[in-house]
Amino acid sequence: MPKPPLTLYLAAPRGFCAGVDRAIKIVEMALQKWGAPVYVRHEIVHNKFVVDGLRDLGAVFVEDLDDCPDDRPVIFSAHGVPKAVPAAAAKREMIYVDATCPLVSKVHIEAQRHADNGLQMIMIGHAGHPETVGTMGQLPEGEVLLVETVEDVAKVQVRDAGKLAFVTQTTLSVDDTADIVAALQARFPDIVGPHKEDICYATTNRQEAVKAMAPKCDAMLVVGAPNSSNSKRLVEVGARAGCDYAQLVQRAADIDWRALEGIRSMGITAGASAPEVLINEVIDAFRDRYEVTVEMVETAKENVEFKVPRVLREPA
CATH class of the missing domain: 3.40.50.11270 (Rossmann fold)
Incomplete structure (x- = not known):
């Protein structure tokens, strides 16, 4: 056959x-x-x-x-x-x-700077996520209030509506966060925002690539872990951008082939903590079952590199 x-x-x-x-x-x-x-x-x-x-x-x-x-x-x-x-x-x-x-550390520094200026912080993030816990833990308890949704903004109790600032988790959905920021600014017109977007370049770039790819695809797979915030956001972005079937898989073994019967076009991406070897494993699984033509959907080029701490660059 x-x-x-x-x-x-x-x-x-x-x-x-x-x-x-x-x-x-x-x-x-x-x-x-x-x-x-x-x-x-x-x-x-x-x-x-x-x-x-x-x-x-x-x-x-x-x-x-x-x-x-x-x-x-x-x-x-x-x-x-x-x-x-x-x-x-x-x-x-x-x-x-x-x-x-370093982009998370930037948010930590930002939160401390606002606190030093007498501002109470509102953090847009997911409760219990280690990044949110870490950022909220930069300041004394009660100095950082968490909001997860637009609905939370209406309920949040602040000390002084005129002395507020906000920061965000770096791995959120760009679109969802924009809605929450708009709600914060509508309720607290004097709230101070970050000098530069807190959502990191990599999260934004991966979401933009998914938005460009999703309308072309019958189905889309995001290679990533179930506890990876940025990977889960890619699934949501893909579904919202017009792909009827968008799913998260950790490896090729997790693919639900029955759900993909009859597809003619497939989108593949990966969260920021998924190695290329797992992406290639998924592509190879499709090559085993289909006559595959690969088309790249490129929306940005990345050449960012962060140095490791000095202690590791020095001899033992």
Whole structure:
């Protein structure tokens, strides 16, 4: 039987961003410098394949600093941590390396600057996400109020409507966030926003590529982890942009082939913490079943690179 034809649209940019690339490199370099085990507080990035690979090299992933011994290095994940965490590590005289994405650190600095100017913060983000927890933990309790939806804006209780600023999680839907910001500005006309968009370049670029690709596709797959905020947002953006079937898969084995029966065009992208090897695995799975023609949908070029911390560049 001849294979049915399939046009496979491949989004660009997709997959790893500079912050994820840097975080993984930090763990690898720490293992080279200090040997195994190196402890990592929380998954370094939200991707099982990446985490399992680093675990095989000698990284030990824990959820709490209390689970780390004093005499081994500890790395803080790319999502950022509350201020209390490095303070506790310093008190225990631990070697620690902060792998927080520089674009998340920028939001932390912004929040502190606003607080120093006497402003109460409102954060647009997802409750319980490690990035939100880390950003809210930069300031004393009660100084950062969380809103997740436009409806939350109407209910939020502030100290002084004339002394407010807002920041956002870096991995949100650009469109959803714009609606929440508009609601904040309508209710609190004096609220101060970021100098520059908090949603990171990689999140924005991946969403734009999906918007360009979605109308061409009968179905779309996002390669990414179920706990990856930016990956889940890509699924939502794809569905909203006109693709009837948009699903998240961690690997090729997760593809629901029955749901894809009869398709002629397929879109593939990946969240910022998904490695290219998993994207290629998905493409190969389609080549096994279809006569595939690949078309690139490129909406931006990325050449951002972040340096690793100096402690890893110095000899042991």
